[in-house]
Amino acid sequence: MFSVNIALLGYGKMGKEIEQIALQRGHTIVLKIDETNLDQLTVENLKRADVAIEFSTPKTVLGNIELCFQAGTPIVVGTTGWYEHFEDVKTKCNTENHSLFHATNFSIGVNITFYINQLLAKIMNGFAEYDVVMEEIHHLQKLDHPSGTAITLAEGIIDNLQRKTKWQGWLNDGTEEKPINTPDGLLIEALREEGIPGTHTVSYISDIDRIDLKHTAFNRKGFATGAVVAAEWIVSRKGVFTMKDMLSF
Ligand SMILES: NC(=O)c1ccc[n+]([C@@H]2O[C@H](COP(=O)([O-])OP(=O)(O)OC[C@H]3O[C@@H](n4cnc5c(N)ncnc54)[C@H](O)[C@@H]3O)[C@@H](O)[C@H]2O)c1
Numbered sequence: 001m002f003s004v005n006i007a008l009l010g011y012g013k014m015g016k017e018i019e020q021i022a023l024q025r026g027h028t029i030v031l032k033i034d035e036t037n038l039d040q041l042t043v044e045n046l047k048r049a050d051v052a053i054e055f056s057t058p059k060t061v062l063g064n065i066e067l068c069f070q071a072g073t074p075i076v077v078g079t080t081g082w083y084e085h086f087e088d089v090k091t092k093c094n095t096e097n098h099s100l101f102h103a104t105n106f107s108i109g110v111n112i113t114f115y116i117n118q119l120l121a122k123i124m125n126g127f128a129e130y131d132v133v134m135e136e137i138h139h140l141q142k143l144d145h146p147s148g149t150a151i152t153l154a155e156g157i158i159d160n161l162q163r164k165t166k167w168q169g170w171l172n173d174g175t176e177e178k179p180i181n182t183p184d185g186l187l188i189e190a191l192r193e194e195g196i197p198g199t200h201t202v203s204y205i206s207d208i209d210r211i212d213l214k215h216t217a218f219n220r221k222g223f224a225t226g227a228v229v230a231a232e233w234i235v236s237r238k239g240v241f242t243m244k245d246m247l248s249f
Contacts (some may be wrong), residue, residue: 007049009030010056017224046071074099080148101234104148106226113215121160129202137199147191
């Protein structure tokens with residue numbers, strides 16, 4: 001396997017996990033940035049890397065993407081909570097001939113779940129007696145809600161199930177009242193519990209039964225491995241890519 005020089009933008013829970021996987025796969029970490037050494041986050045330093053892997057915060061990710069574009073360094077983005085700016089970033093990346101790989105979830109298991117979720121939504125067009133709801137559970141430090149993964153699942157449902165046209169998020173932490181679910185709406189309930197890396201459940205519920213499509217991450221290894229494989233994949237490519245461009249299903 002070939003070896004690449006990696007800049008880690010964000011050295012928290014994910015950055016540290018990615019470092020382990022990258023070293024195991026024979027790569028070199030040439031830059032590690034967190035909030036304590038932002039003075040080292042320069043275009044000059046980024047130019048020393050073949051690729052950057054970005055797992056920071058919703059507030060800092062856009063600035064980091066811009067810096068990588070300026071440095072001409074391909075960037076893999078795992079940070080969530082910024083996708084309302086996605087179309088602008090995509091246009092800039094394509095018109096200026098940069099490289100961006102983005103995914104709300106890098107794990108193979110979740111990407112299989114994304115695929116099944118779309119198939120299931122198509123099937124459920126024929127069964128109007130079922131309503132659909134979603135639940136996502138994450139650790140207490142997570143800054144955004146609903147999770148990027150839950151939003152991708154919701155978009156997969158809205159694109160394929162005719163009776164649903166919009167999603168609505170609800171953080172169930174005792175501070176918000178449960179929103180009223182409308183027939184065309186998809187309610188995403190977010191729960192925050194100690195130590196949970198990420199659990200997502202799509203449920204179709206009728207008066208007589210319930211179908212659950214559930215993914216449970218046991219740890220962060222799947223996300224980290226996917227991000228490193230994406231970094232290896234994007235070093236030789238220009239444009240905007242996501243997991244379905246890299247996976248063969
Ligand atoms: N796409 C996926 O598969 C996936 C999986 C897990 C987490 N995530 C997302 O990744 C992000 C990071 O998650 P985490 O659990 O590692 O969070 P974390 O809070 O543990 O780490 C965030 C890190 O970013 C650093 N940081 C702050 N400002 C920065 C800046 N300007 N530049 C670079 N780094 C900066 C912080 O110091 C910290 O080290 C979150 O948005 C999370 O939702 C995505």
